[in-house]
Amino acid sequence: xxxxxxxxxxxxxxxxxxxxxxxxxxxxxxxxxxxxxxxxxxxxxxxxxxxxxxxxxxxxxxxxxxxxxxxxxxxxxxxxxxxxxxxxxxxxxxxxxxxxxxxxxxxxxxxxxxxxxxxxxxxxxxxxxxxxxxxxxxxxxxxxxxxxxxxxxxxxxxxxxxxxxxxxxxxxxxxxxxxxxxxxxxxxxxxxxxxxxxxxxxxxxxxxxxxxxxxxxxxxxxxxxxxxxxxxxxxxxxxxxxxxxxxxxxxxxxxxxxxxxxxxxxxxxxxxxxxxxxxxxxxxxxxxxxxxxxxxxxxxxxxxxxxxxxxxxxxxxxxxxxxxxxxxxxxxxxxxxxxxxxxxxxxxxxxxxxxxxxxxxxxxxxxxxxxxxxxxxxxxxxxxxxxxxxxxxxxxxxxxxxxxxxxxxxxxxxxxxxxxxxxxxxxxxxxxxxxxxxxxxxxxxxxxxxxxxxxxxxxxxxxxxxxxxxxxxxxxxxxxxxxxxxxxxxxxxxxxxxxxxxx
Amino acid sequence: xxxxxxxxxxxxxxxxxxxxxxxxxxxxxxxxxxxxxxxxxxxxxxxxxxxxxxxxxxxxxxxxxxxxxxxxxxxxxxxxxxxxxxxxxxxxxxxxxxxxxxxxxxxxxxxxxxxxxxxxxxxxxxxxxxxxxxxxxxxxxxxxxxxxxxxxxxxxxxxxxxxxxxxxxxxxxxxxxxxxxxxxxxxxxxxxxxxxxxxxxxxxxxxxxxxxxxxxxxxxxxxxxxxxxxxxxxxxxxxxxxxxxxxxxxxxxxxxxxxxxxxxxxxxxxxxxxxxxxxxxxxxxxxxxxxxxxxxxxxxxxxxxxxxxxxxxxxxxxxxxxxxxxxxxx
Numbered sequence: 001x002x003x004x005x006x007x008x009x010x011x012x013x014x015x016x017x018x019x020x021x022x023x024x025x026x027x028x029x030x031x032x033x034x035x036x037x038x039x040x041x042x043x044x045x046x047x048x049x050x051x052x053x054x055x056x057x058x059x060x061x062x063x064x065x066x067x068x069x070x071x072x073x074x075x076x077x078x079x080x081x082x083x084x085x086x087x088x089x090x091x092x093x094x095x096x097x098x099x100x101x102x103x104x105x106x107x108x109x110x111x112x113x114x115x116x117x118x119x120x121x122x123x124x125x126x127x128x129x130x131x132x133x134x135x136x137x138x139x140x141x142x143x144x145x146x147x148x149x150x151x152x153x154x155x156x157x158x159x160x161x162x163x164x165x166x167x168x169x170x171x172x173x174x175x176x177x178x179x180x181x182x183x184x185x186x187x188x189x190x191x192x193x194x195x196x197x198x199x200x201x202x203x204x205x206x207x208x209x210x211x212x213x214x215x216x217x218x219x220x221x222x223x224x225x226x227x228x229x230x231x232x233x234x235x236x237x238x239x240x241x242x243x244x245x246x247x248x249x250x251x252x253x254x255x256x257x258x259x260x261x262x263x264x265x266x267x268x269x270x271x272x273x274x275x276x277x278x279x280x281x282x283x284x285x286x287x288x289x290x291x292x293x294x295x296x297x298x299x300x301x302x303x304x305x306x307x308x309x310x311x312x313x314x315x316x317x318x319x320x321x322x323x324x325x326x327x328x329x330x331x332x333x334x335x336x337x338x339x340x341x342x343x344x345x346x347x348x349x350x351x352x353x354x355x356x357x358x359x360x361x362x363x364x365x366x367x368x369x370x371x372x373x374x375x376x377x378x379x380x381x382x383x384x385x386x387x388x389x390x391x392x393x394x395x396x397x398x399x400x401x402x403x404x405x406x407x408x409x410x411x412x413x414x415x416x417x418x419x420x421x422x423x424x425x426x427x428x429x430x431x432x433x434x435x436x437x438x439x440x441x442x443x444x445x446x447x448x449x450x451x452x453x454x455x456x457x458x459x460x461x462x463x464x465x466x467x468x469x470x471x472x473x474x475x476x477x478x479x480x481x482x483x484x485x486x487x488x489x490x491x492x493x494x495x496x497x498x499x500x501x502x503x
Numbered sequence: 504x505x506x507x508x509x510x511x512x513x514x515x516x517x518x519x520x521x522x523x524x525x526x527x528x529x530x531x532x533x534x535x536x537x538x539x540x541x542x543x544x545x546x547x548x549x550x551x552x553x554x555x556x557x558x559x560x561x562x563x564x565x566x567x568x569x570x571x572x573x574x575x576x577x578x579x580x581x582x583x584x585x586x587x588x589x590x591x592x593x594x595x596x597x598x599x600x601x602x603x604x605x606x607x608x609x610x611x612x613x614x615x616x617x618x619x620x621x622x623x624x625x626x627x628x629x630x631x632x633x634x635x636x637x638x639x640x641x642x643x644x645x646x647x648x649x650x651x652x653x654x655x656x657x658x659x660x661x662x663x664x665x666x667x668x669x670x671x672x673x674x675x676x677x678x679x680x681x682x683x684x685x686x687x688x689x690x691x692x693x694x695x696x697x698x699x700x701x702x703x704x705x706x707x708x709x710x711x712x713x714x715x716x717x718x719x720x721x722x723x724x725x726x727x728x729x730x731x732x733x734x735x736x737x738x739x740x741x742x743x744x745x746x747x748x749x750x751x752x753x754x755x756x757x758x759x760x761x762x763x764x765x766x767x768x769x770x771x772x773x774x775x776x777x778x779x780x781x782x783x784x785x786x787x788x789x790x791x792x793x794x795x796x797x798x799x800x801x802x803x804x805x806x807x808x809x810x811x812x813x814x815x816x817x818x819x820x821x822x823x824x825x826x827x828x829x830x831x832x833x
Contacts, residue, residue, distance in 0.1 A: 304722060328725025342719040347783060348712075356713060357724040359706045367704045410724070 004067030006031045006195040007052070007083075007164050012061035014047050014219075021047040022058070023219045029164060029195040034186060036206045036228060037199045039216035039239055045199050048216065049166045052197075053085040054078035065164065084157030085166040092149055092156075094142035099123040101141050102156045126155040130185050147178035154185060165189060166197045171205055183209050202494050203232045215239055236487045248434075248462045249441045255465075256280035259449035260332075260418045262301060265310035270296035272473035273310070278418070278449040283440065285464030285481070286453040287489045293473035294453040295337060298420045301451075302327045302334050314418055328357055333411030335404065337422035337453075343407045346396030350386075351377040353395050353406050358414035380409040384439055401432025408439060419443060421452045425459065437463055457486040469493060534828070535776065535792040542799040550806040558802065560685055564753065566798035567691035568593075568746045569768045570791070574698040575742030576769040577790045578735040581702070582715040583782025584641040586739045588630060588648035589746075590765035594656035594758065596623040596747035600673075601665030601757035612672025619751070620744035626652055627740015631733040641736075649766070656759035664758040667751050677752020687749045694745065699787040711735060716783025771818065772797055775825035796821065 007029040014022040022044045029035045039045050050056035052063050057073030064070065065081045092101045099120045108115040108122070123137040132151045141149060150170055157165055167186075171179050186196060186209055200206055206213055210228035214221055215238040223238045258277040265274045270293040278284045288294045299305045301312050303324045312319045314330045336342040344353055354377035355362060362373040374391050381389040384405040386398075395406055404424060411419055424440065425433045437459070444450050454460050460467050460481070467484050469477040469492040477484065477492040546553035572589050579586045600619030607614045626648060633644040667673045679686040702708035713721040714731045722728050751757040774780060775796065776789025797818065804814050 302723070324722050325725040325727050328723075334723050336719075336723060338719075342717070342723060345713060345716040345720055345783065347716060352709065356709070356721075356726075359709055363706050367700075368706060368709065370704075 004064070005029060006033075006066060007197075008064040008067075009048070009052065010062050010064070012048065012051055012063070013059045014044075014051060014056065015059045021219055022051070024061070025216070025219070025221050026224060027214055027221065028225075029197060031163070031193045031195050032190050033211045034190060034196045034198050034209055034228075036210035036213045037197060037216065038203070038206060038213060038235060043216040043239075044219040045216055046168065047219075049085060049168055049197065049199065052078070052164075053083055053166060055085075079160055082161060082163030083166070084160060084162035084164065085168070086150070086153045086157060086170060087168050092141045092152060095140055097138050097140055098135060098144070098152055099137045101152055102126065102137075102159050104156070106160065122159065123155065126158055127151070129158070129188075130155060131188065132181075132185070145178075147174050147181070150174070150182065151185065154189075158189075162194060164195050164197065166199075168199045170198075171200060171202065179205070203235055204494070206235075207232075232491075236490050239490065248459075249438045251441050251445070253281050253283070253444065253465055255282050256447065259315055260301075260451070261313040263311050263313075265297070265300055265312065266308045267296060267300045267305055268308050268473075270473050271300055271307075274470075274473075274475055275310075276468060276475065276478075278451055280417075280447045280449050281444055282466065283444050283450040283452060283464045285460040285467040286451060286470060287455075287457070287460050287467055287493065288453075288470035289493050290455070292470040292493070294470050295422055296473075297470070298334060298422055298451065298453060301420060302332055304334075328414070331415065331417035332420065333357070333414060333416035333418070334420045335407045335411070335422065335424060337426060339400070339403050339407060344395045344403060346394065348395055349392045350381060350389075350395055350398075350406055351391035354380055354391070354409045354413055357410050376413060377409070380413045381406070383412070384409055385435065399432070401436060404432075404436055405439065408436075408443075412443070417448060419448050419450045421450065423454060424452060425454070425456065433459075457489055460489065461486050535789060535796065535825070539792055539795050539799065542796065542803065546799065546803050546806075549803055553803070553806055558806075560688065562795075562798050562802045563688045563691065564685055565801070566794050567687035568750045568753075569765060569772065569797075570691045570794040571694045571742050571746040571749065572739075572765060573769045573772045573790050573794050574694050574787065575735075575739035576766075576773050577698065577776075577778055577785050577787060578702065578711055579641070579739050580715075580770070580773050580778050580780060581711055581782060581785035582732055582735050583780070584634070584715075584732065584735065585645060585770070585780075586630065586736065587642065587645040587766050588626070588652055589739060589743045589769055590762035591649045591652035591656065592623055592626045592740060592743045593747045593750065593762035593765060594760065595626060595652040595659070596620070596744045597751045597757035597761055598656045598660040598665060598759050600747065600751065601667060602659055604667070604670060605665065612667070612670035612674070615667060615670050615673050615751070615757075616676070616748050619747040619757075620741065623740045623742075623744025623747060624737055625740070627737045627743070628733075630740070631736035634736060635729045635733045645736075653759075660757070660759040662759060664756040666756050668755045673748060673752040674755065675752065676748050677750065677754070679752075687753065690745065690749060694742065695787060695791055702785060702787055707731075707734075712783060712785060714782075715785070768797065771822050775822055793825075 005028040009025060009027040012022050012025040025044070025048055037045050037048070047056060051058045054073055054075040054077060062069050065083065070081050071077055093104065096104070102123045103119045108118045120137045124133070127133050127135050127137070130151055135144065135148050135151060141152060144152065170182060174182060189196060198209060206228055213226045213228050213230065213235065214224040215235060216222070217239060256279055259280045260278040263275050265271055274297055276284070286294050286297070296305060300307050303319065303322050303326070307321050314332055319327050319330065340346060351374050355373050359368065362369045378389065378391045381391065386402050386405040386409065395403060398406065421440070425436055440450060440452070452464060461484065462481070464481050466480055467478070467489065468475050469489055471493060543554065552558055576586055576589065596619040599622035600615035603618030604611045604615040630645055630648050633639045634641050676686055676690065681689055702711065710721065710726050710731050713724070713726060714728050718728055750761055772793035773790050776786060776793035778785040778789060800817055800821070801814060804817065
């Protein structure tokens with residue numbers, strides 16, 4: 001029998017109330033290997049690494065390091081057992097120096113005080129080992145570029161005798177040159193016998209750096225231990241899975257005149273020269289990876305973010321920039337991705353949440369006519385089949401799907417003309433998703449122009465009339481739902497650079 | 504069989520309705536109302552001078568100054584803000600009113616009233632400007648005003664109180680009667696009713712709560728958040744100006760050292776009333792009961808001839824107890 005794998009994950013299950021994040025994941029890692037983990041947003045990659053690093057307690061299943069089980073949910077033990085993690089959002093303390101960050105939590109002590117000199121020396125040695133000796137050990141981290149900060153994070157992991165290094169989308173914030181430097185570091189660690197779990201959206205990187213690939217989808221491993229040079233189409237097919245076409249309502253869209261016109265909208269660096277139109281009755285999907293600028297685009301249209309250039313017209317008239325109140329008055333409604341923190345007042349009754357954007361309508365002689373407010377809110381909640389539709393219930397008591405309906409009811413009540421939806425089905429269970437599609441379809445049929453940002457490819461392809469693909473703040477592709485396949489979109493998302501070079 | 508089922512369902516629906524209506528009520532208000540009633544009962548046993556018309560008038564007259572200020576403070580705290588400057592602004596507004604009246608004729612009560620209220624509004628607007636346009640956090644902005652307004656009061660008055668004994672209009676606001684009811688109590692009542700209506704029955708009030716509860720949701724809904732935040736500090740200044748008239752009238756002088764620590768009394772009353780310092784939740788009834796609670800305790804301890812130190816200890820204990828009880832409700 002062969003020696004046990006460096007890291008082994010068996011039957012890992014993680015259930016949150018109402019959501020299964022991981023449903024039985026198996027995964028292994030050998031010393032001196034780069035094992036890539038790929039999958040769409042929400043596939044369970046982050047939950048998996050959090051279970052491995054001890055940040056999250058799995059519901060079932062176990063993690064083994066060198067054949068020995070690691071007690072769950074204890075980050076310190078996991079670190080002691082040699083598991084180092086570099087999270088997507090770098091978790092460095094920006095006001096401390098590089099050396100202080102590297103030794104944060106396991107400072108070297110002299111007899112009484114900290115042994116600063118030893119820590120600085122050690123930090124320098126680590127940077128030499130990583131072939132980045134130019135990084136100053138005594139500078140505050142806030143002065144370093146993101147790429148250098150990443151090296152600091154790696155050095156921090158190495159300062160703890162790391163055997164397993166988990167890197168969660170390390171290349172997301174780096175440019176080409178920096179990525180090459182990072183890969184040299186990874187290569188070097190590999191030669192030292194460190195096992196590396198490398199999470200990425202970018203299939204080209206997987207091919208460059210990886211030895212093996214595991215594909216996650218909906219919390220399960222759909223393919224594990226594939227060779228990294230497996231054809232991209234095969235990986236994409238695994239990631240996308242089968243379409244859920246039966247969830248989408250039948251539509252016979254009729255398009256009217258352009259209702260929303262966005263011209264050369266720019267908000268550096270998130271949104272770059274974006275132009276498009278949406279007609280009444282049309283549902284426009286916006287695809288892209290996290291960080292592609294989709295949320296910022298919607299927020300810039302409404303005026304929630306300052307813009308650096310371009311214009312937005314609604315029904316032919318320009319919107320003044322930076323004035324969400326005017327946008328709302330002209331009929332532009334936004335259902336934000338962060339429903340709880342940006343969309344709703346959770347402690348408020350539903351009626352107040354629904355009427356908020358068009359409260360002026362209920363004011364009679366200076367006072368709110370609460371009877372008609374309640375009646376109209378109730379009507380909208382009923383139309384959307386919200387459960388419960390009692391207007392006195394507090395928004396915080398509702399499920400995710402029903403909360404989304406409350407937000408939609410707000411804009412329905414306000415007779416909005418342009419509806420901007422940011423991930424409208426995120427965190428919503430499958431049944432409620434179908435209902436939300438139905439509601440959106442009805443709204444479009446009633447003459448609204450709908451823009452829908454989504455990370456769920458099936459919903460973009462199966463539901464939207466037209467799709468824009470965004471990457472790095474730009475629109476890189478556009479097409480009808482029947483012209484762009486899920487694989488095409490993913491390809492545009494992950495291989496933008498190739499596309500842009502070709503264009 | 505099915506009839507009894509229908510009946511059972513109907514009964515359940517009715518219960519659900521009652522439950523959902525009960526949710527709308529502020530149970531906490533009633534808890535604090537119980538405390539006020541308890542204090543009244545204790546008072547009857549403590550002293551036979553307690554539950555007399557003249558003593559109750561005294562309690563309410565004393566409560567009127569902090570009461571009016573607490574109404575403005577409630578709006579500020581609902582937006583998750585704070586106004587530490589009300590005590591100092593009250594002194595500055597009093598002195599400004601006195602100075603204006605002296606400059607005009609020496610006895611012009613109307614000039615005092617207009618001057619004090621206008622100056623209160625002006626200082627409130629300065630707070631508001633620093634907070635909305637200068638992006639200074641409310642704690643710091645009003646702490647600065649807390650220092651500056653006291654300085655303005657001392658400087659404008661040459662550190663001497665200004666007598667308003669001959670300004671009849673001011674004296675009337677502080678000590679007069681209307682239809683047998685002391686005027687400061689009437690003013691307190693009117694401001695309270697106005698504040699309740701404004702917070703609970705107008706779109707403005709709804710926006711104030713929305714801004715405090717979820718600023719981003721408010722912005723997305725088209726509410727001009729900065730305007731709302733600006734307005735509550737002006738409102739606080741206005742209430743302070745009105746309180747300055749009441750206090751100067753009662754004491755027959757506009758003192759540059761008046762209103763010391765008044766901000767803490769007002770904040771305490773608002774908080775034990777159930778308005779959340781985190782914003783997004785506010786009750787005028789609760790604030791009123793909070794003001795009355797402190798006023799009654801002050802009065803009781805006075806009737807018992809207990810020293811000021813004891814009062815402070817009792818006040819502190821009540822604040823902690825009230826907030827702990829509210830925590831449990833959440």
